[in-house]
Amino acid sequence: xxxxxxxxxxxxxxxxxxxxxxxxxxxxxxxxxxxxxxxxxxxxxxxxxxxxxxxxxxxxxxxxxxxxxxxxxxxxxxxxxxxxxxxxxxxxxxxxxxxxxxxxxxxxxxxxxxxxxxxxxxxxxxxxxxxxxxxxxxxxxxxxxxxxxxxxxxxxx
Amino acid sequence: xxxxxxxxxxxxxxxxxxxxxxxxxxxxxxxxxxxxxxxxxxxxxxxxxxxxxxxxxxxxxxxxxxxxxxxxxxxxxxxxxxxxxxxxxxxxxxxxxxxxxxxxxxxxxxxxxxxxxxxxxxxxxxxxxxxxxxxxxxxxxxxxxxxxxxxxxxxxx
Numbered sequence: 001x002x003x004x005x006x007x008x009x010x011x012x013x014x015x016x017x018x019x020x021x022x023x024x025x026x027x028x029x030x031x032x033x034x035x036x037x038x039x040x041x042x043x044x045x046x047x048x049x050x051x052x053x054x055x056x057x058x059x060x061x062x063x064x065x066x067x068x069x070x071x072x073x074x075x076x077x078x079x080x081x082x083x084x085x086x087x088x089x090x091x092x093x094x095x096x097x098x099x100x101x102x103x104x105x106x107x108x109x110x111x112x113x114x115x116x117x118x119x120x121x122x123x124x125x126x127x128x129x130x131x132x133x134x135x136x137x138x139x140x141x142x143x144x145x146x147x148x149x150x151x152x153x154x155x156x157x
Numbered sequence: 158x159x160x161x162x163x164x165x166x167x168x169x170x171x172x173x174x175x176x177x178x179x180x181x182x183x184x185x186x187x188x189x190x191x192x193x194x195x196x197x198x199x200x201x202x203x204x205x206x207x208x209x210x211x212x213x214x215x216x217x218x219x220x221x222x223x224x225x226x227x228x229x230x231x232x233x234x235x236x237x238x239x240x241x242x243x244x245x246x247x248x249x250x251x252x253x254x255x256x257x258x259x260x261x262x263x264x265x266x267x268x269x270x271x272x273x274x275x276x277x278x279x280x281x282x283x284x285x286x287x288x289x290x291x292x293x294x295x296x297x298x299x300x301x302x303x304x305x306x307x308x309x310x311x312x313x314x
Binding site: 081085087096153154 | 188191205209234240242250253282285288289291304306308309311313314
């Protein structure tokens, strides 16, 4: 009878909340794969982390840590907007989703989106939204999203 | 020499922050022109108003009151998202912009967008974004916005 070592090889990629020590696990370097993201001082990181912590469940940043390397390999965030419309309803806004280029194809993006979507639903949102490039539309469709509107932007710098 | 009474007729449409008493000036009825918005009890309105007030400058709802009728005829909101990217930058998200159908054509939408955009810039945002239908794209282009991405949505109800 043949045995496989798939279970031994199988990596467990658990999604968890961002911790303050994740700065030392390559969290900022991961975000640099997404967009312009200069290196951040420890004080500045700590300050922003605490600012977001004040929002409690209304602003969640999640990560996946690679158990083998100890590096953060995926992240995403969701914040909960409180409205007057829809009977004083709430909307989840997903932002800044990125998966490390070295671990693509392992469905980590789907795990992140699932985690953030579940959080929005559990906090009572009637919908969750995000903006993405045309290229990424298909990925989000596989996550159960549908295209609705267009995003408009005005830069100040 | 002919005189006109244009200055006497001219209405001054000032943008100001939402006040708790605006519920009695048709604020919810105005939102009903935008989307599904059931009537809200005074207690529920007050509760949501106070929840948003806690965010201070990070969540602003503005309105225009028609001095003649005492009714709220335009509104919009912006909330400030705090990020780790862009050197711990901030982004303004504009939501729920609506102008009463009886006062369209008086540039009130532009006034609302200008007020919200200025607020985002003054609070240190590097950009301001919003989602709109294809039909409204031209209006936002006139306000200095450019189309960038597509909006994806997942409804829970």
